Amino acid sequence: MSDLIIIAAIGKDREIGYKNNLIWRLKEDLDFFRTTITNKLIVMGRKTYDSIPKNLPAKKYIVISKTLSPSKDIAVFRSISDFLQFAQTTDEDIYIIGGGEIYSALLPHTKKLILTEINNILPEADTHFPSFQKSEYKIRNIGKFNENGTGYTRNIYEKIKNAASPHFCSPNYLAIIPGS
């Protein structure tokens, strides 16, 4: 079974997007993102798919959508539960790359988060990373950066075993995902 790994860049109030675009555009961070997802499976919501370049070095784009047609370049799952069932059939890690709806739906199934945490706020942001209990994670800092006056850190959050949460990809849990 694969591990699901969230990767996101979030502001101080967990801001991630505005008008279906990224709000934090930091060259070092985008390079880190590209390196991290190189040759990996990436999963995203349809709105994020619409907004990103189609030539990222990922192995495969997976999109969760009720409207998008599949093609040779993308796999499409019509629900969160269909995607989770697929995730149980592969040993390859799958990187969850956004956006807000998909982070919210998949966070309970995720053991590891790679978060770029930007020391800035954008009040007009219209999309946010879900709130979560930091105390349920072991947090490891892997870098501190400053780019053109914007400070940010990169942290890896690993779920502490026994922290209260739904079962990871448990078939029992699949049946009760709201909206799936």
Ligand SMILES: NC(=O)c1ccc[n+]([C@@H]2O[C@H](COP(=O)([O-])OP(=O)(O)OC[C@H]3O[C@@H](n4cnc5c(N)ncnc54)[C@H](OP(=O)(O)O)[C@@H]3O)[C@@H](O)[C@H]2O)c1
């Ligand atoms: N800062 C970051 O790290 C980061 C990363 C990624 C994205 N973003 C930003 O996040 C924003 C986009 O996020 P978002 O929350 O608006 O959209 P999203 O999560 O990217 O996509 C939402 C879409 O996914 C599909 N979907 C969601 N839940 C589903 C379900 N249960 N079953 C089937 N399909 C489902 C639907 O597509 P259909 O309508 O086709 O059914 C829905 O409209 C943008 O501003 C983007 O730039 C930021």
